[in-house]
Amino acid sequence: MRKRFSIITLLLINWFILNAQHVPQHISYTQIYDYIDELAADGFIQVNSVVRPYTRDFIAEKLQEAQAYTDKMSKRQKADLYFYLNDYAIERDTLPKTYVHWTDKKSFDLSLVQPSFHYTDSNFKCRIVPLLGMDIIANQKGAVVKRWYGADLQMDIVNHVSVYANLRDNSFNGSWFLSDKYFPSATDKMYGARLSQPLFLNNLPGCEYKEASYGGDYSDMRGGIIAYCKWGSIGLIKDNITWGDSYNCSNILSGRAPSFPMITLNIKPVKWFELNYIHGWLVSNVLDSTNYYLENVGTDTEKKHYRPHNKFIAANMLTFTPIPKLDLSVGNAIIYAEQNVQPAYFIPIAFYKSIDHFLTKGTRTENQNSQLFINISSRNIPHLHLFASAFVDEIKFARFKPSNPQTNPISYKAGFNLTNWPLKNLSLVAEYTRSNIICYKHSIEPLSWKSNSYVLGHYLGDNAQEIFVSLRYRPIRSLYFDLSYTNAQKGNEYDYLRSNIIEIISQKPMQDVVWKQDLVSFDAIYEIFNNCYAKINISYNHARSSQPSSEPIEGEVRLTAQEYLDRYTPVFYQGKNITFTCGLNFGF
Numbered sequence: 001m002r003k004r005f006s007i008i009t010l011l012l013i014n015w016f017i018l019n020a021q022h023v024p025q026h027i028s029y030t031q032i033y034d035y036i037d038e039l040a041a042d043g044f045i046q047v048n049s050v051v052r053p054y055t056r057d058f059i060a061e062k063l064q065e066a067q068a069y070t071d072k073m074s075k076r077q078k079a080d081l082y083f084y085l086n087d088y089a090i091e092r093d094t095l096p097k098t099y100v101h102w103t104d105k106k107s108f109d110l111s112l113v114q115p116s117f118h119y120t121d122s123n124f125k126c127r128i129v130p131l132l133g134m135d136i137i138a139n140q141k142g143a144v145v146k147r148w149y150g151a152d153l154q155m156d157i158v159n160h161v162s163v164y165a166n167l168r169d170n171s172f173n174g175s176w177f178l179s180d181k182y183f184p185s186a187t188d189k190m191y192g193a194r195l196s197q198p199l200f201l202n203n204l205p206g207c208e209y210k211e212a213s214y215g216g217d218y219s220d221m222r223g224g225i226i227a228y229c230k231w232g233s234i235g236l237i238k239d240n241i242t243w244g245d246s247y248n249c250s251n252i253l254s255g256r257a258p259s260f261p262m263i264t265l266n267i268k269p270v271k272w273f274e275l276n277y278i279h280g281w282l283v284s285n286v287l288d289s290t291n292y293y294l295e296n297v298g299t300d301t302e303k304k305h306y307r308p309h310n311k312f313i314a315a316n317m318l319t320f321t322p323i324p325k326l327d328l329s330v331g332n333a334i335i336y337a338e339q340n341v342q343p344a345y346f347i348p349i350a351f352y353k354s355i356d357h358f359l360t361k362g363t364r365t366e367n368q369n370s371q372l373f374i375n376i377s378s379r380n381i382p383h384l385h386l387f388a389s390a391f392v393d394e395i396k397f398a399r400f401k402p403s404n405p406q407t408n409p410i411s412y413k414a415g416f417n418l419t420n421w422p423l424k425n426l427s428l429v430a431e432y433t434r435s436n437i438i439c440y441k442h443s444i445e446p447l448s449w450k451s452n453s454y455v456l457g458h459y460l461g462d463n464a465q466e467i468f469v470s471l472r473y474r475p476i477r478s479l480y481f482d483l484s485y486t487n488a489q490k491g492n493e494y495d496y497l498r499s500n501i502i503e504i505i506s507q508k509p510m511q512d513v514v515w516k517q518d519l520v521s522f523d524a525i526y527e528i529f530n531n532c533y534a535k536i537n538i539s540y541n542h543a544r545s546s547q548p549s550s551e552p553i554e555g556e557v558r559l560t561a562q563e564y565l566d567r568y569t570p571v572f573y574q575g576k577n578i579t580f581t582c583g584l585n586f587g588f
Contacts, residue, residue: 022055022056022156022233023055023154023164023226024054024224024239025054025056025059026053026222026239026240027052027053027241031478031525031527032084033052033054034427034472035080035084036059037049037385037419038077038419038427039062039077040385041379041382041384041420042072042073042383043325043379044065044066044068044072045062045066046325046379048274048319048321048329048377049377050244050245050317050319050327050375050377051242052241052242052255053241055233056088056154060092063084063085066081067085074425083477083478083530086530089118093120094120095107095109095120096116096118096530098116099111099112099529113529114531114532115129115130115586116130116531124156124157124158125154125155125156126153126156127153127155128151128154129152129587130149130150131152131166131585131586131587132148132585132586132587133148133149133533133585133587134147134583135147135535135581135582135585136582137195138579139577139579141177141178141179141571141577142176142177142178142179142572143176143178144173144195144572145172145173145176146171147171147173148168148169148171149168150167150168150587151166152164152587153165153166161226162226162228163224163225163226165222165223166222167221167222169219170219170220171212171216171217172193172194172216173215174189174190174193174214174215175189175215177189177192183571186213189215190212190216192570192572193214193215193572194209194215194216194570195572197570198452198453198455199567200568200570201460201464201488201515201517201568201569202569202570204256205256205258206256206257206258208452220258221238222240222259223238223239224237224238224239232265232267233264234263234266235264236261236262236263237261238259241255242254243276243315243331243375244373244389244391244413245385245388245389245415246387246389246413247417247429247431247468247470248431248468248486249433249466250389250458251390251412251413251458252391253315253457254456254459257450257454257456258452258454260282260283260451262279263278263279263280263346264276265278267348271321272320272321272322273319273321274318275316275348277314277316277317277348277349278314279312279346280314280315281311282311282313282335282451283308283452284309284310284446285452286308286446288306288307288308289306291306291309292304292305292306310340310446311335311336311337311451312337313334313335314336314346314352315331315333315371316331316348316349316350317329317331317375318330323380325379325380326377326380327375327378328375329373329375329376330373330374330375331372331373332351332352332370332373333352333370334355334371335368335369335442335448335449336368336447337368337446342359353370356370366444368447369393369442369448369449371393372392373389375387375388375389383418383421384417384418385416385417387413387414387416388412388413388415389413389414390410390413391411391439391440391457392408393408393441393449395408395410396408405506405508406506407436407505407506409436409437409438409439410435410439411434411436411440411457411462412433412434413431413432413433413434414431414432415431416430417429425473426471426472426473427471427473427474428470428471428472429469430467431468432466432468433460434465435460435464436463437463437492437494437505437507438462438463438494438496438504439457439461440455440456440461441462442496443501448496460488461490462494463490463493463494463510464488464490464510465510466487466488467485467486468484468485468486468487469485469486470483470485471483478526478527478528479524479526480523480524480525480526481522481523482522484519484520484521484522484523485520486518486521487516487517488516488517488519489510489515489516490515490568491509491510491511491513492507492512492514492548492550492556494507494557499554500553500554500555504553504555507550511548512549512550514546514547515543515544515545515569516543516544517541517544517569518542519540519541519542521538521539522537522539531586531587532586535581535582535584536580536581536582537582539577539578539581540578540579541573541576541577542576543568543569543574544565545561545562545564545565546564547561
């Protein structure tokens with residue numbers, strides 16, 4: 001009896017250790033994601049990387065698994081392993097090693113270096129980290145100063161409920177522009193500091209700016225509550241997510257759009273199958289003329305304040321692992337814009353296009369916007385990660401015939417990451433992305449593959465292609481060098497005009513390259529101690545546009561070369577630029 005009780009106790013302890021602090025690790029912390037990917041490529045652990053973010057307890061679990069292979073690791077890999085284990089100490093039911101701190105060495109630690117508060121006992125865990133940082137970005141046009149501050153709070157209750165909140169206030173200051181040649185007025189300088197806009201073709205995080213005389217401010221609030229157990233979780237969160245393997249920008253869900261609220265479900269009952277599902281509330285940025293508030297009712301100053309149109313997303317991703325290290329994923333999604341949520345789209349394993357037809361065909365009304373996803377990831381060859389993904393907006397197999405000029409509105413990506421071979425601590429990444437005409441678009445704007453007007457998929461949008469190559473070197477613990485080259489091209493811009501859609505999709509993709517950019521970038525990042533970073537970036541970019549030479553058609557957005565450049569590139573980066581960025585921050 002005593003022996004049986006001991007066994008049950010050990011099983012319960014193991015249960016709790018493997019399920020602590022089920023909080024998403026934000027995708028902006030690229031260093032830990034790259035390290036986890038490196039461990040997987042070297043065969044020390046196995047991960048399904050099609051859906052991110054990972055949770056902190058998942059990362060802690062994988063770091064602990066990797067400890068069994070320290071005899072096969074390089075000196076730098078081992079140093080990184082112990083460094084990251086310290087950052088995920090509370091997930092391992094212990095306190096991290098900190099400096100200049102006050103602690104009882106059992107349950108709590110209040111530290112000034114690194115700034116943080118940790119508490120842990122059998123029923124409650126808590127982690128609070130302040131966020132503070134500044135980047136100075138300068139080229140021949142002047143300088144933009146970005147600063148942010150806030151706090152990150154994470155709590156875990158009885159090892160089955162996690163609550164987290166992350167709030168940061170961001171500011172872009174453009175008052176240091178040097179030349180009136182580019183920015184002749186204060187207003188122009190203000191907008192010149194706004195480097196991320198829905199139409200800009202760059203990979204910077206999306207945001208909704210508030211007005212500011214010096215540039216732009218925006219706040220970013222993420223958080224959620226998640227109930228979980230060993231084989232799955234369900235949560236209500238507001239966060240950024242990525243679906244699809246990629247090292248630069250995914251073509252399914254890239255995470256670039258501002259975070260949005262969603263219900264999440266993750267189920268992994270066996271090693272060979274995993275289900276991920278979301279139902280999200282997107283921001284349409286389209287006013288609904290039937291929905292408004294009334295101000296000063298019954299007076300001469302009565303005014304209507306129109307509200308945005310509803311917009312929802314339901315999506316699932318099913319991953320099968322027929323053999324170790326080979327993940328085959330398939331999923332689908334629907335964007336719908338009804339007055340209220342549709343219960344049928346809360347079914348986690350469903351083909352949403354079929355449900356859509358069931359709901360709309362009887363009344364002969366316009367259906368919603370559905371998509372299909374495919375992702376393949378293989379780490380079966382030592383040190384090599386091969387991956388490919390496809391976003392299918394609509395498909396007809398007759399369009400694949402060479403004699404058919406029509407193209408299917410799909411996006412596809414393929415690439416590889418070669419790690420620690422033939423040289424230790426060196427990685428080579430290469431990927432190619434191609435998106436066809438009107439991929440991500442819809443004739444009804446609230447049904448487009450967007451949120452806050454940012455494309456949910458690849459940042460280049462439709463009718464575009466990108467070549468990305470990166471050489472990454474990590475010589476010592478937490479020191480990260482990255483030399484990359486990006487060739488991005490954008491073809492003719494078309495609206496989804498249903499009356500002429502056949503002619504539009506019959507145009508040759510990339511017939512005219514109306515915008516292109518070459519970008520060479522060198523990054524050096526050093527994590528001084530956990531959650532404290534110093535970084536330097538030197539980049540050369542050449543962004544230019546040209547006038548299309550083909551005959552315009554109905555539905556094409558035909559602009560001058562300068563109008564294309566203004567549409568797709570902030571003035572700060574137009575033309576040829578050598579840009580220097582330096583920054584220091586706590587948190588990420």
